């Protein structure tokens with residue numbers, strides 16, 4: 344069984360744009376998925392400064408996939424799809 | 427030699443204002459430290475005004491190196507006269523010291539200071555000078571040479587008279603009681619900071635009072651001569667990215683305590699020094715991004731939000747301990763004597779996006795504000811270098 348890694352950006356830009364609320368995922372994810380999903384906070388992922396496709400904080404990285412304008416629902420949906 | 431100085435006070439139980447007043451300052455260029463503790467006649471607001479005036483005037487004069495004897499005359503003459511008691515009065519202890527340890531002390535009416543060296547109380551010889559205008563007031567003038575490890579304790583009579591009239595201490599704690607307490611504490615904790623020692627003395631005095639109620643204003647000033655504790659805070663990416671490597675090595679070679687404030691800064695250091703930044707420990711406590719871990723670095727926090735909050739904590743009058751990242755940063759500051767900032771001047775464009783829900787302060791400004799507080803309110807030595 345392969346595990347999924349979720350990186351929650353807690354850099355300044357993402358934090359004020361809403362990743363502070365995403366920290367609830369720390370409790371939600373293990374409850375729902377057990378140890379199949381690992382979640383950790385991360386310093387600025389360097390996405391907030393890049394233009395174009397991904398210029399919308401907060402960002403969450405699920406394995407290599409980038410989620411912009413992340414919300415709890417969005418993150419959970421993505422995980423469901425991947426599993 | 428660094429002189430660690432701090433004061434703790436407790437006001438009389440039924441008053442709203444402190445009747446004792448403490449002020450201190452450190453001259454950035456000469457390293458000279460000046461401090462005054464004054465105890466105003468009576469208690470409450472009247473005493474507060476008398477002691478505040480005395481301390482403020484004395485400090486200014488001492489800073490200017492004026493002749494201490496004439497200064498004291500001026501100050502005594504300037505105080506307003508109490509209508510009830512027909513006298514004007516505020517006792518004081520004034521202290522100044524250069525960075526080689528040559529200290530001058532003038533006392534008028536306050537309990538005699540205590541000088542401790544290697545667990546023993548030292549004798550200081552005073553020159554007594556009587557005031558020309560007030561023949562009942564005598565000044566004790568001391569010139570002493572402090573050595574590394576020495577401690578001085580100044581206090582108001584609220585300490586030496588604590589417990590006065592209680593069954594256990596009919597004459598109060600007295601200077602003897604204070605000395606006994608001090609030597610015991612210093613034996614248990616030889617490296618205790620001035621901040622903690624001053625707190626212990628005030629608590630001891632308060633604890634000796636009947637019903638633990640302070641019957642007078644209680645103040646304790648602690649002075650500790652020691653090797654300066656240096657620290658370095660690296661915050662913000664260098665303006666020119668080609669300086670990243672050189673700056674990272676300056677940080678690495680620094681021997682004191684180290685902190686990084688800023689996720690991007692931490693990433694740069696991790697890249698240049700090949701030390702991984704460990705994932706942040708997630709907690710739901712507090713409203714700041716959590717701290718990260720990096721080998722060889724004492725504290726790693728997010729940048730601007732944490733600094734802004736730390737600045738707010740430093741502004742608070744009562745020193746409360748906060749557990750979030752900013753609280754840890756404040757603790758880091760207060761446990762250092764000489765604080766060096768390396769401030770990267772690069773701006774993070776994302777912070778000034780008009781969509782940001784809050785206004786983000788410019789790093790340089792917030793560091794300046796923190797530095798000013800650390801210098802003036804906490805009497806630290808601060809250096810800032812922009813990179």
Ligand code: FES
Pocket residue numbers: 352353354355356357358386387388389390391392400401402
């Ligand atoms: S703060 Fe999240 S990508 Fe920069």
